[in-house]
Amino acid sequence: MLTLQYLPLVTPGIGGMTRRRLTRRNVLTSAGAVGIAGLAGCTGNDDTNDTTNDDKSGNDNGTGGMTTTKNVSGTVKIGVLQPISGSLKYYGQQSLWGFLSGLAYKADADPKTGVKSGKTVVSVGDTDFELYVRDTGFSQSKAKKLATNLVTDQKVDMLFGCASSSSATTVIKTVAKASGVPYVAGPAASASITSDGETCNNLVFRASENTAMDARSGGKYVAKETDVKKVYLFGADYSFGKAVVNNYEQVLEDEGVEIVGKKFVPQEHSEWKGLLDKAQDAGAQGIVGGFTVATLPNLFTEYLSGSYDYRVFGGFATQITNKVVGQTMQKVIGKPLTKEKIEKTKLGPFTTRYHWNQYDNDINTSFVDSYTKAYGVVPDLFTSGTFTAASAIVQGVHQSGSTKGTDIAEAMRGMTVKDTPKGEGGYVFQKYNNQARSSMTVANPVPTTDEWADNWDAAVMPGEPLATIEGEEATIPKDAAGMSCSL
Structure with missing residues (x-):
């Protein structure tokens, strides 16, 4: 049975927060008054004990995965594949900016700007996240070649990205599965990535929403x-x-x-x-x-x-x-x-x-403010999913106490992601396919x-x-x- 939650001007929100109309005024007021990391008691550094969210859906989605966290000293190398040139470069830009914003939120810092192809380091506590950004140009063959290079030459611990579903599918089949390197797809949206047995894998994750979620929400409405x-x-x-x-x-x-x-x-x-x-x-x-x-x-x-x-x-x-x-x-x-x-x-x-004005909670308020200041535009369709991908990886490091890609992946299975633009615990990775479920509007x-x-x-x-x-x-x-x- 479809549950439609109709939203008047003020309704109960996630975690008991009051849901109100999101405006530029309350974005700037809320973020400016208490700072990015101090909102609703969320430290952004994820260095305290989290409460476990019990899953009640009956869909074998795990029991939350929000457990005691550890400060980890070390480096996580992430290969980032996005189209940041060509006619669809905005797809890749907003996806990259969302990912950088997720890391920044966890670090209680401003998102990095001016990031293009090459190496960028973002530190969250004592953990350095080395991002090896590669421009796929929305090309399936180029994505495969770049992913192969990232795994064999750069020895990355994890792969993230691909705006093209065809590119993501190719990277999974020819690189991620063969190498055993965990891959977080996004914003590639074909439902088959996390529903087809040929691409679904215990090392393949996706926080970004997919076409089935579009249909199962909008179509039913x-x-x-x-x-x-x-x-x-x-x-x-x-x-x-x-x-x-x-x-x-x-x-x-x-x-x-x-x-x-x-x-x-x-x-x-x-x-x-x-x-x-x-x-x-x-x-x-x-x-x-x-x-x-x-x-x-x-x-x-x-x-x-x-x-x-x-x-x-x-x-x-x-x-x-x-x-x-x-x-x-x-x-x-x-x-x-x-x-x-x-x-x-x-x-x-x-x-x-996701769009910037659809979710009214303190994390989203902070995200909209910092993203807009950094990049001159409001967060767009793909940004919540890629923010959450970064947030989940950091959480996986802290929960596993390891910077090894497979250990992080193990921690992500069934994880309730604490810090997301759809609210605290707004995304949950399902154990049966590693796709994160989240609300849609x-x-x-x-x-x-x-x-x-x-x-x-x-x-x-x-x-x-x-x-x-x-x-x-x-x-x-x-x-x-x-x-x-x-x-």
């Missing part, structure tokens, strides 16, 4: 809370797009929604009129688009320029896609954008894995408010959460038909 009963599915013709379509298809059909058609197209596909007309002719009341920024702007431009009766839903995209969507809205429906004008476009509701696009305009370069942004779907509901269960992972 649309099925239960809107009048959409017929859906046409579109996706990019590779692992990510196929994962989006397949997961939405399963979830929607399980909820009694009819799939009236599905179509896979190449990345950067631009001719959308005929395809959108086909969905209209099929009687679709909603469509889903499983694409990245390489394709979504083309789809949205044609949709907004046409006269279609159906609604568009799916995942809330990053700033660069929202910028194009906002510009197109301004061109088609006119300036200034208003909430009422946007509602008439039938864009949304959208699931968001559903929101409509709204005009970007003045308080965020300087740090969110798009005319539209996520609005107040319509609902929060808890992690237990959003994650593929152990006994699901699509779960062939068994650790």
Whole structure:
């Protein structure tokens, strides 16, 4: 049964904290008043005893993993694989910045800036984290080559990264499994990475949210809370797009929604009129688009320029896609954008894995403030998952008392990650597939408010959460038909 937690202006939050609307004013006030590491008694250094969170989901997710911690002297070498150049460099940048912010939070320090390819050292207590950053350029073959070099030549203890699901899959199959070096994937989002027996492995982890979590939260919300009963599915013709379509298809059909058609197209596909007309002719009341920024702007431009009766839903995209969507809205429906004008476009509701204004807790307040000051933008879609990846690695060092990659991985299995932007204990690694479950939100696009305009370069942004779907509901269960992972 889907649990939808509707969020008025003030509701009970995680760990008994009061949930309030996150604004720039209370971000700056809260962080400035007590400092990054002093919020709600969280030291950021993780050097005290943690309480264990009992898992009550019945999904064999572990019993928390928040145990007595140790200060560890030594070095952890991490190979970081992200696309930090090319047309999709923003994907890699925000992922890297999230990871650096997670380390900084644990160190009670400001996030490092200006980090590019090369070696960077971040110290957390007596532990030095040597980051060997490599630019994949969003290339599958380059990711494989760089990962191989990091393992064989740099002798890294762990690997982290890959924004491309195809790259992550290749790194797992050809490098991580063969070498026995633990790999934390992210933000690569194909659900198969942690559900397919060919990639699932006891040394492969992912804190970042995935396409199944998009579908199991957003798809169920649309099925239960809107009048959409017929859906046409579109996706990019590779692992990510196929994962989006397949997961939405399963979830929607399980909820009694009819799939009236599905179509896979190449990345950067631009001719959308005929395809959108086909969905209209099929009687679709909603469509889903499983694409990245390489394709979504083309789809949205044609949709907004046409006269279609159906609604568009799916995942809330990053700033660069929202910028194009906002510009197109301004061109088609006119300036200034208003909430009422946007509602008439039938864009949304959208699931968001994370955006800066969806979670109101002290850790997120600190994160939004420090990230914005360091990088000039607010935390975006991928940043919470990669922040949590770094936080979990540090926690794994402290709990295991070791800087050895396999020891850290052992500590991460079943771990409840203490410090996360979704709140204390907001991510839990499931023992059966090493995927972290976390809550998801559903929101409509709204005009970007003045308080965020300087740090969110798009005319539209996520609005107040319509609902929060808890992690237990959003994650593929152990006994699901699509779960062939068994650790």
